Amino acid sequence: MGKSSILKSIKENKPTLISLPEIDVNSFEETINLVETFKKNVESVGGNIKELGQIQDLDLEIKNRYPNAKRIFSQISESVLGNVQISEQTKPKDLENLDLAILKGVFGVAENGAIWISDEQFSIRILPFITNDLVLILQKKDLCQHMHHAYKMIANRTRTFGLFISGPSKTADIEQCLVIGAQGAMSLTIFLI
Amino acid sequence: MMSHSKLAEIFNKDEAKVNWHDKALWYVREKRDTAAHHVKGWEYLRDLASGIKANVLSNLDNYLVEFEKNAQSNGIEVHWASNAEEHNKIVYKILTQNNATKVVKSKSMLTEECHLNPYLESKGIEVIDTDLGERIVQLAKEPPSHIVLPAIHKTKEEIDVLFQEHLGTKPSNGDPQYLTNEARKHLRDKFLNADVALTGVNFAIAETGGFVVCTNEGNADMGVHLSKVHIACMGIEKIIPREEHLGVFLRLLARSATGQPITTYSSHFNKPAPGNAIHIVIVDNGRTEQLSREDFRSSLSCIRCGACMNTCPIYRRSGGFSYNATIPGPIGSILSPGMDMKKHSSLPFASTLCGSCSNVCPVKINIHEQLYKWRQIITKEQKQPLIKKTILKITGMVLGRPKLYAVLGISVRWMLKYAPRFMVYSKLNAWGKSREFPKVENGNFDQWYKNRKNNG
Numbered sequence: 312m313g314k315s316s317i318l319k320s321i322k323e324n325k326p327t328l329i330s331l332p333e334i335d336v337n338s339f340e341e342t343i344n345l346v347e348t349f350k351k352n353v354e355s356v357g358g359n360i361k362e363l364g365q366i367q368d369l370d371l372e373i374k375n376r377y378p379n380a381k382r383i384f385s386q387i388s389e390s391v392l393g394n395v396q397i398s399e400q401t402k403p404k405d406l407e408n409l410d411l412a413i414l415k416g417v418f419g420v421a422e423n424g425a426i427w428i429s430d431e432q433f434s435i436r437i438l439p440f441i442t443n444d445l446v447l448i449l450q451k452k453d454l455c456q457h458m459h460h461a462y463k464m465i466a467n468r469t470r471t472f473g474l475f476i477s478g479p480s481k482t483a484d485i486e487q488c489l490v491i492g493a494q495g496a497m498s499l500t501i502f503l504i
Numbered sequence: 505m506m507s508h509s510k511l512a513e514i515f516n517k518d519e520a521k522v523n524w525h526d527k528a529l530w531y532v533r534e535k536r537d538t539a540a541h542h543v544k545g546w547e548y549l550r551d552l553a554s555g556i557k558a559n560v561l562s563n564l565d566n567y568l569v570e571f572e573k574n575a576q577s578n579g580i581e582v583h584w585a586s587n588a589e590e591h592n593k594i595v596y597k598i599l600t601q602n603n604a605t606k607v608v609k610s611k612s613m614l615t616e617e618c619h620l621n622p623y624l625e626s627k628g629i630e631v632i633d634t635d636l637g638e639r640i641v642q643l644a645k646e647p648p649s650h651i652v653l654p655a656i657h658k659t660k661e662e663i664d665v666l667f668q669e670h671l672g673t674k675p676s677n678g679d680p681q682y683l684t685n686e687a688r689k690h691l692r693d694k695f696l697n698a699d700v701a702l703t704g705v706n707f708a709i710a711e712t713g714g715f716v717v718c719t720n721e722g723n724a725d726m727g728v729h730l731s732k733v734h735i736a737c738m739g740i741e742k743i744i745p746r747e748e749h750l751g752v753f754l755r756l757l758a759r760s761a762t763g764q765p766i767t768t769y770s771s772h773f774n775k776p777a778p779g780n781a782i783h784i785v786i787v788d789n790g791r792t793e794q795l796s797r798e799d800f801r802s803s804l805s806c807i808r809c810g811a812c813m814n815t816c817p818i819y820r821r822s823g824g825f826s827y828n829a830t831i832p833g834p835i836g837s838i839l840s841p842g843m844d845m846k847k848h849s850s851l852p853f854a855s856t857l858c859g860s861c862s863n864v865c866p867v868k869i870n871i872h873e874q875l876y877k878w879r880q881i882i883t884k885e886q887k888q889p890l891i892k893k894t895i896l897k898i899t900g901m902v903l904g905r906p907k908l909y910a911v912l913g914i915s916v917r918w919m920l921k922y923a924p925r926f927m928v929y930s931k932l933n934a935w936g937k938s939r940e941f942p943k944v945e946n947g948n949f950d951q952w953y954k955n956r957k958n959n960g
Contacts, residue, residue, distance in 0.1 A: 313584035317740065317788045321565040324796035329562040331745060332555035334752065338545040352765055403730050404696055422543070422755075423765035436777055437729035440722045440769075458751040458766075466747070470578070470714060470774035475754075477766045480722040484637035484653065486660045487528050488680035493636060494691055495722020495769065 336459045345421045345454040346503070352424035356478030357491050359500040362451075366504050369448070373413065376500055377444055380410035386432055387413050387448055403437040412442035416449040416501070418464055420475070422457040426501065427465060429473030436472050445479070445496040451503050505828075507850035512822035516938075521659070526820040528656065533814040535763025536864065542765075543755065552752050554868035557805035560743055561795060567710040567743045568786065574713025578775045580782045588618035591787045595620060595702070595735055596627055598783050602733050604629070604699035608691075610717070610724035611635045612704030613651055613808060614737050614787060617830040620702075631702075632694045634723040636687050643670045649824025651831060652761045652810035657823050691723070701727030705738035705784070706807070707753055711746045714774035715784070718757065718767040725771055734776070735783045740791050741804040753807060756866035760809040794842045799877045803838045805867045812861035812871055818854050827851060834861035838874040841882065849886045852878035913948050920944045 346362075353360040359376070363369060366389045373380075373392060384406075385393030390413055395406075414433060416426035426447050430436050439445055455461055465473070480495030491497070516522055540546050560567060572582045585591035591614075599607065607624065609615065609631055621631045621642075633642045637654035641647065643666050648654030655663070660678025667673040667683055671690050676682045703724045708715040715736060717724045728734045744753065758764040776782040795801050813819045813833030824832040829840040829848055837851035852875045861871040902909050920928060921944050929936040 313586045313590055313788075316586055317584055317786070317792060318565045318568065320788070320792035321568075321740070321795065324792050325564055326562050326798070326801070329555075329558045331559040332552055334552060334748065335548075338548045339543075341544050356764065356766075356768070407696060420766075425766050425770070430777070435729075437726070440725045440729065458755050459748070462748045462751045470712060470772075472774065472777070473772050474725075475766060475770040476768065477764075477770075478768050480720065480768055482636045482684060482721050483762070484635070484640065484655055485663055485678070485680040485683055486658075487531070487653070487656070488660070490680050490684040492688065493684060493721035493723070494634065494688060494695070494726045 334459060339457055339459060341456070343421065343456065345456065346451055348421040349419050349424060349454050350503075352422065353478065353501055354424075356424050357481055357489075357499075358424060358478040359498065360503065361500070362503045366448075369502060372502065373411075373446060373500075377411050377446075380444065382409050383411045383413065384409060384438065384442070385413040386415055397433070397435055397438070399434065401435055403435055403441070406435065406437060406441050409438075409442045411444050411446065412438055412496075413446045413448070414439065416447040416453070418453040418455060418461070419449050419501075420456075420458060420461045421454055423475075423477055425461075425475040425477035427461065427473060427475055429468065430471050431469065431473075439474075439476065440480075440495040442496055444498045444500070445476075447476075447499065447501050449501055449503055505847060508822070508826050508828075508854040509850065511826035511828060512818075512854070515823040515826055516821070522821055522823075524659075525657065525823060529814045529820045532653075532762060533811070533864070536760055536811055536814065537763075539759035539763040539765060543759070549752060549756060550866055550868050553756055553807075553866055554805065556744060556749050556752065557867050558802070560745065561741070561801060561804055563745075564740060564743065564795070567745060568740060570710040571708055571713055571743055572786075574711070575784060576713070578713050580713065580776065580784055583783060583785045585785055585787045585789070587789050588787075591618045591737065591785055591789065592620050592623040594785050595737070596624060596629075598733065598735055599624070599629060599700055602700060602781075604733065606694075606698045607631045607700050607702055608634050608694055608698040608723075608727040608731070609702040610704065610719060610727055611638055611654075612702065612737055613830060614704060614739050614789075615702065616647065617789065618737075618787070620737075632691070632698075634691050634694065634727055635719070635721060636684060636723075639687060639691065640666065643667075647825075647830070649832065650810060650813055651808050651833075657825065691726075695726045695730050698727060698731050700733045700735060701731040702735045702737065703728060705736050705742050706757070707744050707750060708738055708742045708784070709745075709747050709750070710743055712774060714747070714772055715742075716750060716754075717771050717773065718754075718769065719771075720762075720764075720768045722769050725769055728771075728773075729777070732779070733781045733783070734773075735785065736773070737785045737787060739787050739789070741806075757807055757809055760811040760864065760866040790843045794839070797842065800838060800842060800874055802869050803835065803842070803871075803874060805869055806835050806839070807867060809866055811864040811866065815860045815864050817856055817858065817860070822854065827854065834871045834875065835865075835869070838869075838871060838878060841878050845882065846886070849882050852876075852882060910948075910950070917944050917946075917948070
């Protein structure tokens with residue numbers, strides 16, 4: 312009932328067809344240093360970012376930054392810190408007390424410090440949200456300038472669930488005071504390789 | 505039914521709070537400016553967004569059908585609701601089918617519009633708003649006063665007292681860090697025990713059948729991924745044609761809303777997780793009627809960023825509650841009369857028509873022009889107060905007679921200078937209610953201009 316009456320009403324009330332504009336991406340191109348812009352924007356959204364000379368330094372850096380993390384999930388073969396296993400039997404609630412998740416970022420967006428991740432990398436969708444702290448590893452070569460490029464990069468993905476994540480969870484709902492650590496991860500650290 | 509100006513008067517009783525409200529929102533507006541100025545091609549981006557939305561409204565039926573087909577092929581169940589009542593019934597039916605009694609909800613202005621919470625609560629369902637600002641106003645038994653900053657009307661001390669009462673927190677003089685952390689613990693428990701998660705939809709993509717939900721707190725995702733069932737409610741106008749258009753809208757949304765370059769989380773839902781279900785409820789509730797109004801249909805392009813509220817000199821000084829509508833502020837004042845003209849007849853007059861709302865709107869809705877057009881309609885169709893009618897009639901007569909205007913100008917200036925205070929600041933003079941008039945100079949603009957010309 313709802314569907315047919317809604318569609319009928321739209322047909323009767325809509326204006327004559329207005330053509331869809333094409334996006335001229337050239338209007339947005341700038342010569343910028345992708346790495347520097349990305350770093351600046353990650354910091355501006357409350358994230359931590361560090362360039363690593365070599366991936367071998369990763370675990371030491373993580374231990375320094377998160378000395379109290381006990382229950383750790385790692386998706387990165389170069390890190391041996393992971394001690395929580397995730398299988399098809401794992402229930403989302405089992406991750407309630409996860410201290411740290413270490414994931415690969417697929418690519419980063421310089422203009423807003425966002426990183427694309429998807430459930431192709433983590434079979435349990437709650438993982439990057441429920442973990443107390445989140446570490447993302449990103450290759451410097453995997454940076455693009457802005458969101459128009461970003462959507463080209465994920466145009467051919469298998470579409471299940473994915474997200475752009477920009478900084479740690481935050482809120483300013485109490486008198487506009489910024490508080491880092493709302494309902495999702497309390498901190499986000501990005502290691503650029 | 506109280507008018508906007510009467511309700512604004514109530515808000516203005518606490519002058520310090522009004523000043524704080526005014527400054528806090530202006531600060532957000534300034535952050536928006538800084539963010540916008542950092543984007544090359546910002547104005548072109550707004551043009552694109554406006555053009556895409558215009559195309560959407562002109563082809564909405566086909567996009568909705570395309571969206572439904574693609575969503576269904578990805579295992580998403582799609583429901584259609586003509587009005588609020590149908591919407592609420594559909595949601596309740598899904599809940600009963602899943603034996604659900606506990607619902608966590610992230611921000612959705614549509615469910616506010618449909619009054620879903622009281623409906624579900626009357627059926628014995630627990631509904632917890634999980635956005636911090638929304639949880640605050642829910643505990644205070646109030647509606648949100650702003651669509652992006654729901655508790656902007658509350659001081660931190662008020663929130664402190666509220667949390668002491670409902671969450672058992674310790675007195676903290678309104679320490680935001682402490683209060684947010686306590687809310688996190690409280691909500692964590694709710695997330696872990698919820699049966700169903702409800703969210704809004706920021707954008708639904710016809711081409712893929714997917715949809716995007718944006719939050720800063722991560723509350724939508726915490727709810728959705730811990731529950732077996734996800735219900736996403738959207739107005740018909742949330743459709744965009746292609747996924748690449750998200751590039752345009754996600755660049756505009758958070759910058760316009762809070763001055764952030766993007767929200768913390770922009771989650772793209774295409775398929776339910778194995779063993780889980782996603783339901784989408786597509787709602788009309790007066791939108792197709794607004795689509796029929798040529799002068800007002802572009803109001804349906806709104807992406808709910810709230811920029812028009814933050815910049816509006818009236819909103820900043822009258823507060824969200826003075827609008828007595830689900831969507832307050834300038835955009836609400838052109839949407840609400842379309843839903844119920846009698847109830848909301850004072851809203852299009854709650855504006856100086858300065859045009860700032862239109863200037864900051866990321867999808868370039870001509871908000872102030874539509875406010876003016878609603879005034880024409882409302883004045884014709886609704887009985888206006890006698891004083892207002894008489895004053896406008898006299899004003900029209902005076903403005904149409906230059907000589908009379910000049911004589912009156914001279915006498916008013918004389919009055920303001922020499923008449924006793926009780927006469928000048930009498931009840932008839934609304935302009936003198938809470939402000940002092942500037943010192944009256946000799947002569948008027950006309951004389952000054954002529955003298956200036958004569959003196960070369």
